[in-house]
Amino acid sequence: AQRVTQPEKLLSVFKGAPVELKCNYSYSGSPELFWYVQYSRQRLQLLLRHISRESIKGFTADLNKGETSFHLKKPFAQEEDSAMYYCALNTGNQFYFGTGTSLTVIP
Amino acid sequence: DVKVTQSSRYLVKRTGEKVFLECVQDMDHENMFWYRQDPGLGLRLIYFSYDVKMKEKGDIPEGYSVSREKKERFSLILESASTNQTSMYLCASSLWRLAGGTDTQYFGPGTRLTVL
Numbered sequence: 596a597q598r599v600t601q602p603e604k605l606l607s608v609f610k611g612a613p614v615e616l617k618c619n620y621s622y623s624g625s626p627e628l629f630w631y632v633q634y635s636r637q638r639l640q641l642l643l644r645h646i647s648r649e650s651i652k653g654f655t656a657d658l659n660k661g662e663t664s665f666h667l668k669k670p671f672a673q674e675e676d677s678a679m680y681y682c683a684l685n686t687g688n689q690f691y692f693g694t695g696t697s698l699t700v701i702p
Numbered sequence: 703d704v705k706v707t708q709s710s711r712y713l714v715k716r717t718g719e720k721v722f723l724e725c726v727q728d729m730d731h732e733n734m735f736w737y738r739q740d741p742g743l744g745l746r747l748i749y750f751s752y753d754v755k756m757k758e759k760g761d762i763p764e765g766y767s768v769s770r771e772k773k774e775r776f777s778l779i780l781e782s783a784s785t786n787q788t789s790m791y792l793c794a795s796s797l798w799r800l801a802g803g804t805d806t807q808y809f810g811p812g813t814r815l816t817v818l
Contacts, residue, residue, distance in 0.1 A: 601744075604742065629806070631809075637811075638809050638810060638811045638812065639745075639792060639794075639809040639812075640809065641806055641807075641808075644806065681744060681745065683807075689735075689747060689750060689760070690735075690747075690807055692737075692744050692745040692746075693744055694742060694743060694744035695744050695745075
């Protein structure tokens with residue numbers, strides 16, 4: 596069963612526009628959610644985790660247990676945000692990753 | 703800074719060959735993982751290990767095996783490579799929390815394997 600769903604494979608926005616990457620999860624326990632990012636020719640790296648409640652590179656994500664969502668948001672997209680983004684769920688024993696969303700920010 | 707290294711960035715092998723992918727981490731992490739990354743399919747877990755000489759199957763273990771003889775090293779083995787194993791392979795490591803459960807995963811740069 597798919598535990599993490601990212602409905603958009605591709606997302607394009609103009610520079611300066613708001614961006615939202617969607618993530619929904621399925622888990623009966625207490626979820627721990629992450630966003631990972633992979634820039635071109637770079638390794639997959641942690642962007643942010645919900646328990647830190649921090650903003651990294653202008654991105655934020657709020658865990659909504661009622662809607663089982665952990666959407667990633669940024670009010671003003673920059674060209675350097677173009678990358679592949681993966682949402683991940685940690686169940687304690689292992690991570691489950693979504694299929695990823697490729698974000699392109701158009702100059 | 704966590705360092706996870708993989709032995710090769712690119713690898714080309716022929717069908718039927720035995721292939722070894724090596725991963726080394728330098729942060730004394732207990733947990734290590736092997737994923738394959740394919741477009742449209744995201745990251746899929748092949749095998750993981752919580753400790754030396756321990757291994758657990760992930761979601762797609764068929765056609766693969768692993769070895770963890772030392773804490774810092776986790777090897778992925780393709781016993782007889784096939785064309786459908788052409789993919790990007792990612793290694794990751796993480797701490798095991800005192801309270802239980804795996805902590806944040808740190809990834810290596812990946813090995814792009816092509817099987818002809």
